[in-house]
Amino acid sequence: MDIFLQQLINGLVLGSVYALVALGYTMVYGILELINFAHGEITMMGAMVSLAVIGALALAAPGLPGVLILGAGLAVAIPVCMALGLLIERVAYRPLRHAPRLAPLITAIGVSIILQNIAMLIWGKQYIPFPAILPQGRHEILGASISDTQIAILVLAVLIMLTLILVVQKTRLGRAMRATAQSRQVASLMGVDVNRVIASTFVIGSALAAVAGVMVSAYYGLAHYYMGFLLGLKAFSAAVLGGIGNLGGAMLGGLLLGLIESFGAGYIGDLTGGFLGSHYQDVFAFFVLIAVLVFRPSGLLGARVVERA
Amino acid sequence: MSVPKVGNLPSSKLDAELTPLLTVSGVSKAFGGLQALSDISLQVNSGEIFGLIGPNGAGKTTLFNALTGLYSIDRGEVRLGSTRLDGRKPHQVLQAGLARTFQNIRLFAEMTALENVLVGRHARTASGVVGAVLRLPATRREEADSRERAHALLRRMGLAQHANRLAKNLPYGDQRRLEIARALASEPTLLALDEPAAGMNPAERAALRELLLQLQADGLTLLLIEHDVKLVMGLCTRLAVLDYGVKIAEGTPDTVSRDPKVIAAYLGDEAL
Numbered sequence: 001m002d003i004f005l006q007q008l009i010n011g012l013v014l015g016s017v018y019a020l021v022a023l024g025y026t027m028v029y030g031i032l033e034l035i036n037f038a039h040g041e042i043t044m045m046g047a048m049v050s051l052a053v054i055g056a057l058a059l060a061a062p063g064l065p066g067v068l069i070l071g072a073g074l075a076v077a078i079p080v081c082m083a084l085g086l087l088i089e090r091v092a093y094r095p096l097r098h099a100p101r102l103a104p105l106i107t108a109i110g111v112s113i114i115l116q117n118i119a120m121l122i123w124g125k126q127y128i129p130f131p132a133i134l135p136q137g138r139h140e141i142l143g144a145s146i147s148d149t150q151i152a153i154l155v156l157a158v159l160i161m162l163t164l165i166l167v168v169q170k171t172r173l174g175r176a177m178r179a180t181a182q183s184r185q186v187a188s189l190m191g192v193d194v195n196r197v198i199a200s201t202f203v204i205g206s207a208l209a210a211v212a213g214v215m216v217s218a219y220y221g222l223a224h225y226y227m228g229f230l231l232g233l234k235a236f237s238a239a240v241l242g243g244i245g246n247l248g249g250a251m252l253g254g255l256l257l258g259l260i261e262s263f264g265a266g267y268i269g270d271l272t273g274g275f276l277g278s279h280y281q282d283v284f285a286f287f288v289l290i291a292v293l294v295f296r297p298s299g300l301l302g303a304r305v306v307e308r309a
Numbered sequence: 310m311s312v313p314k315v316g317n318l319p320s321s322k323l324d325a326e327l328t329p330l331l332t333v334s335g336v337s338k339a340f341g342g343l344q345a346l347s348d349i350s351l352q353v354n355s356g357e358i359f360g361l362i363g364p365n366g367a368g369k370t371t372l373f374n375a376l377t378g379l380y381s382i383d384r385g386e387v388r389l390g391s392t393r394l395d396g397r398k399p400h401q402v403l404q405a406g407l408a409r410t411f412q413n414i415r416l417f418a419e420m421t422a423l424e425n426v427l428v429g430r431h432a433r434t435a436s437g438v439v440g441a442v443l444r445l446p447a448t449r450r451e452e453a454d455s456r457e458r459a460h461a462l463l464r465r466m467g468l469a470q471h472a473n474r475l476a477k478n479l480p481y482g483d484q485r486r487l488e489i490a491r492a493l494a495s496e497p498t499l500l501a502l503d504e505p506a507a508g509m510n511p512a513e514r515a516a517l518r519e520l521l522l523q524l525q526a527d528g529l530t531l532l533l534i535e536h537d538v539k540l541v542m543g544l545c546t547r548l549a550v551l552d553y554g555v556k557i558a559e560g561t562p563d564t565v566s567r568d569p570k571v572i573a574a575y576l577g578d579e580a581l
Contacts, residue, residue: 166442173437175424176431186415189403190400190431191429191432
C-alpha cells in the first residue's frame with residue numbers, strides 16, 4: 001500500500017509540472033490551431049536561466065536562504081521566458097499567420113532547434129546541477145514520503161492553475177482570448193486587438209513554462225540544454241490526452257500522464273517479471289499518445305471545435 | 310410596376326441636420342478579375358437611417374466589410390467624422406465608432422449572452438491581467454461598470470433572462486438581438502446592420518423596426534442592409550442602391566423606388 005501511495009504522490013507532482021507545460025501548448029493551439037513545438041524549449045530556457053541565477057547567487061551569497069535564491073531565479077526566468085515567447089510569436093509565427101498550416105509547424109521545430117543550440121552555446125553540453133539550497137525535509141504520510149520540494153511544486157502548480165482559470169473565465173483578457181479562439185475575425189470586428197491577444201497568450205504560456213522549468217530542475221536536481229525536448233513531447237501528449245485546445249483538458253491530461261508514468265514505472269518490473277525496468281518510464285507517455293490518437297483523437301474532454309468563418 | 314412604398318419621413322427632417330458622419334468616396338475593391346465595388350461614393354448624415362439595398366451579389370456586404378476594415382480597399386477613402394477609416398484594422402475601426410452586425414449570425418457561440426456583450430465592451434475598457442489578478446480597485450470598478458452596462462443592454466433588448474445562457478442555445482430572433490446588443494456595447498456613433506430582419510417573422514420585424522427607430526431617437530446613426538424592401542422603405546431616411554458593385558441610385562425612398570435603373574435591377578430589363 002505504501003508503494004501505491006508513494007507512486008500516487010510522485011505521479012501527482014510530476015503530473016502537475018506536465019500540466020503547467022501542457023497548458024502552454026493548449027492555449028496557443030486553442031487560439032491559433034498551431035502546435036508550438038518550441039514550447040518545450042521555453043521550459044528548458046526557464047530551467048537554465050533560473051539555474052544560472054541560482055548558481056551564481058548560491059556562490060556569491062551562501063548565507064542567503066534557499067527559498068530567496070529560488071525566488072530570485074524565478075524572478076529572472078519568468079520575464080526572460082515571457083520575452084522569449086513574445087519574440088518567437090512575433091518573428092517566427094506571426095509572419096506565417098496566413099500560410100498553410102505546415103509552414104508554422106516546421107518553423108516551430110526550427111525555433112526549438114535554435115533555442116537548444118543557443119542554450120548549448122551558453123551553458124555547454126553538460127548537465128548543470130541544481131545547488132543544494134532548498135530545505136530537504138521529508139514528511140511521512142501513511143508509509144509514503146513527500147519532500148518539501150514536492151509539496152511546494154504541488155501547491156504552486158495548483159495555485160497557478162486556479163489563477164489561470166480565473167483569468168480566462170472572468171477577466172477582460174480572458175474573454176478576449178476565448179472570443180479570439182472562436183473567431184479571430186469577429187473578435188477583431190468587435191474591437192479586440194487580436195495580435196495583442198495572441199501575443200498575450202504566448203506570454204502567459206511562456207511564464208507557466210518558466211515556472212515548470214524551474215520546478216523540473218529543482219525536482220530532478222539538474223538541467224540540460226536538451227531537457228526541453230522530451231518534456232515538451234510529454235506535455236504535448238498530456239495536452240492531446242486531455243483534448244488539445246481545452247484548458248481543463250490540459251490540466252487533467254497532465255495529471256493523468258504523471259500518474260500513468262509514475263505507476264507504470266513503479267509496477268512495470270513486477271508486471272513483466274523483471275524483463276522491463278523502471279527506466280522504461282518515458283515510454284508510457286507515447287503509448288498514451290498513440291492510444292488517444294487511435295481511440296479518442298479529440299481527447300478526454302474533447303477539443304472545443306473552433307469555428308472559423 | 311414599382312418597388313412597394315410604405316411611408317416616408319417628412320422632408321423637413323432630412324434638411325434639418327446634414328452633418329456628414331460617414332463619407333465614402335470613390336471606393337473600389339476587386340477580387341482577382343471580379344470588380345466587387347466600383348467607385349462607390351455615398352454620405353451618411355448624422356442621425357439618419359441610411360439604407361443600402363440591391364440584388365443578391367450587388368456588393369452590399371462587401372462594402373460593409375470594406376468599411377469595417379475586414380477588406381483593404383484598392384482605391385478611395387472612408388471617413389467617420391474626421392477620422393480616416395480605410396487602412397485601419399477592424400478593431401481600430403470599431404474603436405473609432407463604427408460597429409456592425411452580421412448577415413449570418415456570428416456570435417461567440419460558446420460564450421454566454423452576457424459575455425458576448427462584454428466582449429463588445431473590450432474597446433471601451435482598458436484593464437489588464439495584473440489588475441484583475443491583484444483585484445485592484447480600478448479594475449474591479451471597470452469590470453463592475455461593464456457588467457452593469459451589459460446587463461442594461463440585455464434588458465433593453467429583452468434578453469435579460471438569457472444573460473447566463475450560451476449564445477448558441479438562444480432562439481434565433483434573440484441571437485439577432487444579441488448581436489445588436491454586442492455591437493451597441495462598444496458605444497458606436499454609427500451602427501451598421503447587415504440584414505437584421507433576415508429570418509424574422511412579421512411580429513419580430515415590427516419589434517425590430519421599433520427598436521431601430523428608438524436607437525435613432527437616441528442619437529445613433531444607422532446604416533442598414535436589408536432585403537425586406539417594405540422595412541427599408543418605411544424606415545430609412547435615404548437609400549443607396551447597389552448593383553454589380555456600382556451605385557445606381559441614391560436618394561429618398563420615394564425617388565429611389567421610382568428610379569427606372571432600380572426597377573430594372575430588381576426586376577430585370579425586360580420589365581421596363
